[in-house]
Amino acid sequence: MFKVLSTVLVIFLSTFALAEAKNACNIVVVTTGGTIASRYDPITKGLLPADTGEQLLEAVPQLKDLDCKITIQKFSQIDSSSMTPLLMKKLGDTVEGLLAKKDITGVVITHGTDTVEESSYFLDLFIKSKKPVVFTASMRGAGDLSPDGPKNIYDAIRTVASPYAYDKGVMVVINEEIHAAREVTKMHTANVATFASPYWGAIGYVEPDRVMFRRQPINRQNIKPKEIVEDVYLIKAFTGMNSDIFDYLAAKKVKGVVIEGFGRGNLPDTAAAGVKKMLDAGVVVILTTRVPTGRVLDTYSAPGAGRPLKEMGAILAGEISGQKARIKLMLALGVTKKKKEIEKYFDDIGR
Ligand code: ASP
DSSP states (O other), X not given: OHHHXXXXXXXXXXXXXXXXXXXXXXXXXXXXXXXXXXXXXXXXXXXXXXXXXXXXXXXXXXXXXXXXXEEEEEEEEEOGGGOOHHHHHHHHHHHHHHHTSTTOOEEEEEOOSSSHHHHHHHHHHHOOOOSOEEEEOOSSOTTSSSOSHHHHHHHHHHHHHSTTOTTSOSEEXXXXXXXXXXXXXXXXXXXXXXXXXXXXXXXXXXXXXXXEEOOOOOSOOOOOOSSOOOOEEEEXXXXXXXXXXXXXXXXXXXXXXXXXXXXXXXXOGGGHXXXXXXXXXXXXXXXXXXXXXXXXXXXXXXTTSHHHHHHHTOEEOTTOOHHXXXXXXXXXXXXXXXXXXXXXXXXXXXX
């Protein structure tokens, strides 16, 4: 009798354990739109977001062979050129809510390539959880010849499912490469190999038999305001630039301005007075560079150069791009208005 009972118990427990194992990998795919979901629309004669999350996953029959429960959550159906900082915040709250559930392994987000480097960096700063969050996208529409979306979705899901994906920060997986959100940028308007992390390179790649991580992004920052400050502009330096645009932004009393200067972080001398006006008006000014890699530094001392701009009160952004510096400033301004504290977020020593 005891033998029979213990056999029944063992069968019951192992069935339970199997069911547990089956659900050990539990991934949510959050869809936002983008080319990955787009098809040619004969009326408007261009690509428009069309496919549902279910259709996106149906195009990847290989997912059935993964030992993973996959559910879909629609967030939006937009071209990512219409993604806004407020939507990014809402997306961050949504993803955080999912990651807080004990049984969720991680989240994949399908997104347009145009602004995925901004949304992913926003979430990288905003989300505290160390569970994997992977953005993916595509350059070819869902109905195009040889679309790249299905493979990218497959690779993104496999990356989240990888036991090594924990604590890597938010990632972008596309064209078989894994990039850190902080470093990734779009390099080509049409080629499927458009994403790169200039100077640093990908943190890993996706092989047919495994997901390979080769670098660990270090010193991840967390900036978590209740509300973000959207009133932040991004201005690029150009030869012959004067102060007009800065005078306008000073008069408008915008909350923040990120300037992509030349080289180490320099502007024409003719633009310096405008920067001063903005600072006097209480605008937070962040100085970065229009050069794709390297830090800005107060090396030069002509009137429009980094040194006098810093002395006036501009904050040097380290080595992040203008668009990423803007994301960081919108979050930082939501936490504090104090220049010293904002400066700390941009201090790249050890980051
Ligand atoms: N315009 C598209 C978007 O960003 C481009 C893409 O997804 O590849 O939504």
